[in-house]
Structure formats: structure tokens, C-alpha cells
Amino acid sequence: MLLRLRDLHKSFTGAEGPVPVLRGVDLDLEAGESLALTGESGSGKSTLLHLVGGLDRPDAGSIALDGARVEALDDSGRAALRRGTVGVVFQQFNLIPSLSVGDNIAFQARLAGRHDARRAMMLAERLGLAPHLSKYPEQLSGGQQQRTAIARTLAARPRLVLADEPTGNLDETTAEAVLGAMLELVSETGAALLMVTHSEHHAARMGRRLHLHAGRIA
């Protein structure tokens, strides 16, 4: 098992005290699987991805990822996790403005010691970025920036890709193509994909789907 979540709890502090968001989430994900996470707005989907990616800590429960206990890692351990095992595609693309698109795509892979120029070029072609490699992020459209962020994550060949509505900024035709490319690229490397989506249609293309409701997997 690549990822195993057990009895995960997380609350945030509101005006009238703690507001529980996750109330005992259990989830298993094997290498090579793709899983869609659905749920109404505010149900805690992004919170769950942040906990798995080591961007925030649970109040209770365990996150076992590729043999590591994510909730117990210190800051440097969590940073190492994000450099090596986990790749994130979140709604903020966090591209580096001073680097070209090509260098942005290679950035994560270089940090992970896995840069491969041919793979980077193949990803750029598959995601329609080949004509834009020498441009800078500010010269790209929102959708092109989003695809650059996806290419950057996949170029580093993480064991687990966490994606929060990765096609949210794209028109339906481009979204279909990008989702198809993501599924193929993830399965080619034997990685797993955990993707938040509001689209029934996209959820149906994933291997499995789970629905978050009232703080638990329904």
C-alpha cells in the first residue's frame, strides 16, 4: 500500500471555537491507482490533500506514505517528502517568475536529482507547451501556466501525485486532453494519483472515486 490514512481528524479555529472539518477519514491507495475525491464545497477535500502532502498537520490519526509517517515528520522531513515522494498540483501554480517555462518544468526534477531533458521535452509536447518553453510565466495564459505546473510535477516522477482540480482553469476540450495525459503519464511511472474534482465526468475517468461528506468518506 502506497498511502494509508487512518482515523484522520482536523479542525480549524472559528469565531466560536474549533470547527471540525475531517472527523475520522480512512483511505487506502495503492501504487498505480487513480482516485477521484469529490465532495461539496467546504467538505475538506483540499484540507485532506494538504495533510497528505505534509503542508499541514492533522490533529489526530495517521498518514503512512511509502513507509514514512507523514504526521510525525519534522519540517526538513516534510520538505524532503515534497522534493522526493509527493508531487502537488494545487490551484496556486507557484511558478518561478524569473525562470523560463522550460526551466520551471525542470525545476522540481532537478531538486529531486531526476532531471531528464528528454522526459521534460516529451511532457512539454504532450501538454501543448513546446512552443512556449523559452517564454516566462507572465507571458502565458492561465491555462498554459496550469499546464506548466502539471508538467513540472510530472517531470519529477513522484510516487504520489496530489492534484486539486488540476484542470479547473482549462476549457472542456483542453481539460479532457490534459486529464488524459496526466492519467497516462502517472500510470507509465507506476505512480498513484489522488485528484480532487467537481466534475462528475472527470471523476468517472479515474480508476476509483470516493466522496467526502460530513468529515468522513461516505
Ligand SMILES: Nc1ncnc2c1ncn2[C@@H]1O[C@H](COP(=O)(O)OP(=O)(O)OP(=O)(O)O)[C@@H](O)[C@H]1O
Ligand atoms: N487554514 C484554515 N483556517 C481556517 N479554516 C480553514 C482553513 N483551511 C480550510 N478551512 C476551512 O475548512 C473547511 C474545508 O475547506 P477545504 O478548502 O478543505 O474544502 P474543499 O472541500 O476543498 O472546498 P472547495 O471544493 O470549495 O475547494 C472550510 O470550511 C474552510 O473554510
